[in-house]
Amino acid sequence: MTQTDHFALFGLPRAFALDATVLERAWKRVALAVHPDRFATASAAERRVAMQWSAQANEAYRVLRAPLLRARYLCELAGVDLQTETNTAMSAAFLMQQMEWHEHLDDLTDRGDVVANQVFSSELNQFSQALMAEVGQLLDAGDFVMAAGRIREWMFLDKLIAQLNAIESA
Numbered sequence: 001m002t003q004t005d006h007f008a009l010f011g012l013p014r015a016f017a018l019d020a021t022v023l024e025r026a027w028k029r030v031a032l033a034v035h036p037d038r039f040a041t042a043s044a045a046e047r048r049v050a051m052q053w054s055a056q057a058n059e060a061y062r063v064l065r066a067p068l069l070r071a072r073y074l075c076e077l078a079g080v081d082l083q084t085e086t087n088t089a090m091s092a093a094f095l096m097q098q099m100e101w102h103e104h105l106d107d108l109t110d111r112g113d114v115v116a117n118q119v120f121s122s123e124l125n126q127f128s129q130a131l132m133a134e135v136g137q138l139l140d141a142g143d144f145v146m147a148a149g150r151i152r153e154w155m156f157l158d159k160l161i162a163q164l165n166a167i168e169s170a
Contacts, residue, residue: 005077006060016074016136018064027061068158071135071151078144082151094153101160109167117168124161131157
């Protein structure tokens, strides 16, 4: 089994903008073709290869259906390392916004105000949607370096939204 890129596996163009229905149909087609049950009477080697292809198809679908993971993957394919562990450089404006959001989150945690949590959640989600649209435009235009910086910001925002969701669930 040779490793193939996720887009090629499903016969899709390498692009951030993907139709979710087309992706799902492509995944189901591939998953059905390589499903291990179809190889139940095959040799052990063929069953093992079918399992590997099935696992790759499932992983490819998991990555491509999640916009943030898809964005990261497109940068990876283009040879742009996001340096998520070492590169924390962000614009001054985003860093200031980040500090404000953290302060607001701390305040909400102390107050336990459900309505304020929902308003803040809506604000973060709107910002996240705008960031996703910007990243998509950058990626589809081939500006992977600029996209990488915005993806790191998106990753921060994604974590903040997860923290807020955890507070709302508690």
